[in-house]
Amino acid sequence: MSTVTLTEALIEFPDNRLLIDLCGPYDGHLTAIETALDIQIVRRGNVLVLLGEEAAQSRAKEVLQALYLRLEGGKDVGPADVDRELRMGGSEEDTGTRDGDQLEMPVGNRIEIKTRKKLVEPRTDAQKAYVQSLFDNELAFGIGPAGTGKTYLAVAVGVSMFIQGHVDKIILCRPAVEAGERLGFLPGTQEEKVDPYMQPLYDALNDFLPGKQLAKLKEEKTIEIAPLAFMRGRTLSNAYVVLDEAQNATTMQMKMFLTRLGEGSRMVITGDRTQIDLPRGVPSGLWDAERLLKSVPKISFNYFTSKDVVRHPLVAAIIEAYEADTEAG
Template sequence: MTLDQPTQELVLEFPDNRLLIDLCGPYDSHLTAIESALEVQIVRRGNVLAVMGDEGAQKRAGDVLNALYLRLETGKDVEPADVDRELRMGQSEQGTGSRQGDQLEMAVGNRIEIKTRKKLVEPRTDAQKAYVQSLFDNEMAFGIGPAGTGKTYLAVAVGVSMFISGHVDRIILCRPAVEAGERLGFLPGTQEEKVDPYMQPLYDALNDFLPGKQLAKLKEEKTIEIAPLAFMRGRTLSRAFVVLDEAQNATTMQMKMFLTRLGEGSRMVITGDRTQIDLPRGVASGLWDAERLLKSIPNISFNYFTSKDVVRHPLVAAIIEAYEADTEST
């Protein structure tokens, strides 16, 4: 789609004007995001976009614009998250293929798409991409890093994908029921109602991937379970996709108990943030011990995220970096 490349600008032609409008975004918001991230200027002239700036930045902007246009040509929408993903992802994404049957597809180039009932989910950073790949490739995977990096969200998406494609028979999501620095007191209601506030982030993720009625039916049938970590004791979890969220708040004994629940045909994902331990003073985090003891075991992967992988509001990454810098200085 490149017509010319003088030293001052890179000129790109996009033949379908309707798709070009979607590529530019509402009030050219997608172009503005690319300009801001890459420090280039993009000017529209009819069905042509001219990119001005540093030669390397011009080329990167051209790659992003062409990839987004190709996405539109395949019938998909381009949202701000898609622009963000193209800007974040590495530039060496080539080749096509598939793994694990129809669970995981590689659509545009070598990009991973996770199919759920309600939406396609695509990793937005290289670390997220490697993490999702490891969830399909390994029977047990750890995702360790700060809040907002998609550890739990992507794990639940993969679990739903493997469930609807028949590779597992059920999904089990659990968390340690540990209060985050405040006392919640004696909550009224049934056992499920008492623990629901702790489990809400897992419900939020599931609601993104499954229609409400189907999710309610699957929960009623116990095909999808959301429960505190303590409820896992004594069980053998076969043909299940099991996620332990907030694993930094599991004790060493709880972590050992959970990891040894793994049954035939199951997958386990353990996510946590080592900077947000809410256990009582003097109680060791089981996530630390698991990381130390299990790194050399085959079919167990460890995946790490940093503030650069935060995909929430940009201020979240800045806040995390500020706290990290203060910790290092003290």
Template sequence: MALGILNPTEDQPSDLDVLLEFPDNRLLIDLCGEYDRNLADIEKKLEIQIVRRGNQLRLIGPADANERAAEILQALYQRLEGGRVVEHGDVDRELRMAPSQEKSPGDQLEMFKGGNVEIKTRKKLVEPRTDAQKAYVQSLFAHELAFGIGPAGTGKTYLAVAVGVSMFITGHVDKIILSRPAVEAGEKLGYLPGDMKDKVDPYMQPLYDALNDFLPGKQLAKLLEEKRIEIAPLAFMRGRTLSNAYVVLDEAQNATTMQMKMFLTRLGEGSRMVITGDRTQIDLPRNVPSGLQDAERLLKVIPKVSFNYFTSRDVVRHPLVAAIIEAYEADDKA
């Protein structure tokens, strides 16, 4: 791919246009997206104009925005050259991520020296979409105990489960254990029908959803039957020592202080533990302190414990979710 700088245009004398040339026109079509949607997303975010002629893209706008757009387009084209697809989420990820910088070998884990962070599972390749998510994933691989704290929709649980599946299929751990407090979100549902599994499964469904994204259905069913993957309420963790396991506690803001202490002390040899939660969605009874907040206060002084934080800027669900979170945050500060 050739990159060239053109002379300033007459209508924008202060700006330099950038000309990108792509050798494979079929890949360029995929890069642009259906009805040039990918280009439109980049134009809107960076406030530039992209003109397509043949196998060339002309970037018209401020020099720094043009440079950023060129980097994004080159990264996405290289993705296509590698035989992978470019979807809307991939464009969104490149736009959210900070510009790539060369780093010395000591600045990041060996597996991430190339700059990209990818989580390989049986069904898909998972990639962080924001800098906070990238730092979170790196932390999950690097630390035996890591916390992910932030609002809904920021990928805390999804990425934690993806890393767990990756570590499991590569043999770094022998089993995966996923847990949640069985706390109702402000509603009293009464007694649920069925056996114990039927009663607790509704609370665990988000964890099943994540696993189904990463493992084929038959394989997941077999692993659950063999208890190499366990999904259980937090109360079931008492008395256990979890060795050679990847352990996730989701919705940890709904664990009491004693439950959190109990869970954290289950960590055994060869295991990794991830705690995720949202401090703004505590469903515990009034005047019952959240174990997540206590753990954050008490464990921050321990160097080997990692804390990773997300904001509304890291929301990767529908754009309205970020706007809703920001509206509630603004109201709380008022």
């Protein structure tokens, strides 16, 4: 019967204040690493002692050093960052812009999107590739489960492009499928009726723009948030346009939306093929667009999985459980 040899390894951190942030409230970050890697971490001054198998020690060192570098760079470390490093760490690569006339994007191991209120950092390799494609292509698709940052990152890039002057306006839209005929029975004006369905887009914008500025831009129609049906008959020039929840657009609606693309504009289509709310027998326009446009040059398709979920770690587990059940069925 083989025995497992536990050894002791030391890792020193020069800045004790940063080490406190690295450990997290009530050493919560260390506890998460211990649980994930089956290792024990003991703090002695500015040194962390790692007790466990050598492979686990090596992995723990990678995670701790990556998080410490993040703190040295002036960024916060939260539970989501710890979870990301545990799931995705060790695969950071230098990412830059490609040849040709490209929009300005920060270069380096950590891609950042600058908005008025915060710097937004894609956390996984798939998110990094997605952000890169949003800068590189006039038409990009982001397809994957909830919580993977598809819409959030798309809106962040749109705000960044708007701030840099690459586009004159931002237009965000969604199909109001859930409302259907019931929309007419809701109280209020047309805008008040559809606002609940647009709330995720408002939430993203509120993260990136000060409230007063956002209100002013909305009043001036420089930023628009509207149902997909409102796009009919328009030509969208010099605009950054996002279609969210695209799996709930019909084939005709998707074609209508895609043909709105005007000079100097960018379009992003995001969706989750597992959450289609269209009536039975009505095909999803997202599925058709993917099938018909996959081979068209200068259109990018970016895919996410449960590994890219950046919400609560349980969300990833829930998605994986449903995916496993679908495959079993």
